[in-house]
Amino acid sequence: MNTLDVKDVVKYFGETIALNHASFTLTNDDFLVLAGPSNSGKTTLLRLLSGLEQPESGQIILNGVNITPDSPATRKVALVTQKYGLAAQMSVYDNIAQTLRFRRLSKKNIYQQVQSALELLELQHIQKTPLRHLSGGEIQRVAIGKAMVKDADLYLFDEPIIQLDPHTRHRVHQAIQMVHRLKLAISIYATQNPTAALTIATRLAIIHQGQIQQIGTPHELLHRPANLFIAHYLNQPLNQLTASLQATETGYVVQADGLSFTLSTAWHMTLAPLHKHAIVTLGIRPNAIHFAWAFSSIDVSTYIQLQAHVLRIELLMGKWTLQLSIGQQTTLVAELKDINHPSLLPGKSLNLAINPDDIYLFHPITETLLQP
Numbered sequence: 013m014n015t016l017d018v019k020d021v022v023k024y025f026g027e028t029i030a031l032n033h034a035s036f037t038l039t040n041d042d043f044l045v046l047a048g049p050s051n052s053g054k055t056t057l058l059r060l061l062s063g064l065e066q067p068e069s070g071q072i073i074l075n076g077v078n079i080t081p082d083s084p085a086t087r088k089v090a091l092v093t094q095k096y097g098l099a100a101q102m103s104v105y106d107n108i109a110q111t112l113r114f115r116r117l118s119k120k121n122i123y124q125q126v127q128s129a130l131e132l133l134e135l136q137h138i139q140k141t142p143l144r145h146l147s148g149g150e151i152q153r154v155a156i157g158k159a160m161v162k163d164a165d166l167y168l169f170d171e172p173i174i175q176l177d178p179h180t181r182h183r184v185h186q187a188i189q190m191v192h193r194l195k196l197a198i199s200i201y202a203t204q205n206p207t208a209a210l211t212i213a214t215r216l217a218i219i220h221q222g223q224i225q226q227i228g229t230p231h232e233l234l235h236r237p238a239n240l241f242i243a244h245y246l247n248q249p250l251n252q253l254t255a256s257l258q259a260t261e262t263g264y265v266v267q268a269d270g271l272s273f274t275l276s277t278a279w280h281m282t283l284a285p286l287h288k289h290a291i292v293t294l295g296i297r298p299n300a301i302h303f304a305w306a307f308s309s310i311d312v313s314t315y316i317q318l319q320a321h322v323l324r325i326e327l328l329m330g331k332w333t334l335q336l337s338i339g340q341q342t343t344l345v346a347e348l349k350d351i352n353h354p355s356l357l358p359g360k361s362l363n364l365a366i367n368p369d370d371i372y373l374f375h376p377i378t379e380t381l382l383q384p
């Protein structure tokens with residue numbers, strides 16, 4: 013079984029801390045999606061793992077061996093980067109075969125390995141074509157093919173900045189997944205946009221300003237984001253409301269504009285330090301808001317029920333959403349499955365329900381998740 017232990021790794025570029033005490037462990041079942049905004053440290057981490065950069069401190073341990081001082085050539089690590097490491101004038105076949113030729117394998121052996129990669133990546137028909145004649149998605153797949161023929165224990169993929177169309181991106185993801193399954197090796201995929209990559213992730217790490225904010229299963233991060241930044245990053249858009257908190261004998265009344273609910277005394281340990289009339293930040297995912305016409309399919313008896321008015325329907329980040337007004341001046345965004353429902357007329361009143369367990373509570377100052 014392969015294991016990767018990243019232990020307290022720190023990397024500076026001049027004054028900039030590009031990686032701030034990163035620590036995590038992966039095994040060969042793991043497909044980690046490393047997601048974060050631009051300049052958050054994703055490429056730096058991949059370059060450190062592949063040996064293209066050296067850390068200031070910390071260790072990288074692959075299969076029990078400390079590889080931190082090893083050169084890229086001696087590490088069993090394959091890196092697919094935005095720059096590809098490919099030659100534009102060379103054919104698809106030659107680009108993939110290059111790594112194997114350096115290893116002085118027989119021509120027949122090289123031919124067989126390259127053909128099998130070409131077949132799996134559906135690149136056989138263009139194997140003689142020079143790279144400069146290929147599309148962005150095809151070049152990505154050649155880069156993956158090149159990594160595929162490398163006998164590595166760790167596969168690293170840096171998503172290209174160039175926008176791939178959804179179909180091409182899907183094919184690239186499929187190819188990456190195939191490498192992971194075939195090699196049974198740990199894979200890490202760095203991306204600015206986690207939503208598409210979530211389907212292939214078994215583990216998800218969110219990185220921001222060089223710091224790994226949280227690592228866990230995609231389900232854990234979606235349902236229990238460690239802080240407000242992660243909640244916003246994974247739910248674009250996230251409804252964010254400010255609420256007051258009032259301690260009563262039976263629990264805590266949380267009151268926001270147009271929305272009120274009570275938290276049980278199980279929250280006492282968490283909320284008591286916030287004092288008697290504190291403020292908390294609420295986060296509500298657009299897909300956690302249920303419409304009255306769907307109430308029959310869920311048990312809403314324990315849900316928070318509220319009234320809203322329809323403002324408008326909008327396409328946001330490729331999803332149909334409904335903008336709703338609640339209370340005096342709050343706008344909520346809800347995900348919409350049926351955009352033709354007759355109740356969706358501007359100004360119309362709608363009944364909504366939200367599962368209180370689906371509402372995130374964040375500390376008003378530290379913005380960390382509050383849990384009972």
Ligand SMILES: Nc1ncnc2c1ncn2[C@@H]1O[C@H](COP(=O)(O)OP(=O)(O)OP(=O)(O)O)[C@@H](O)[C@H]1O
Nearest residue numbers: 025028030048049050051052053054055056057204
């Ligand atoms: N060679 C370098 N010299 C100086 N600063 C660097 C270098 N490489 C990275 N940095 C800095 O380190 C930080 C992290 O950069 P990095 O490229 O790892 O981010 P990223 O998350 O991969 O960004 P993107 O998604 O835009 O590729 C940034 O502030 C960046 O400017």
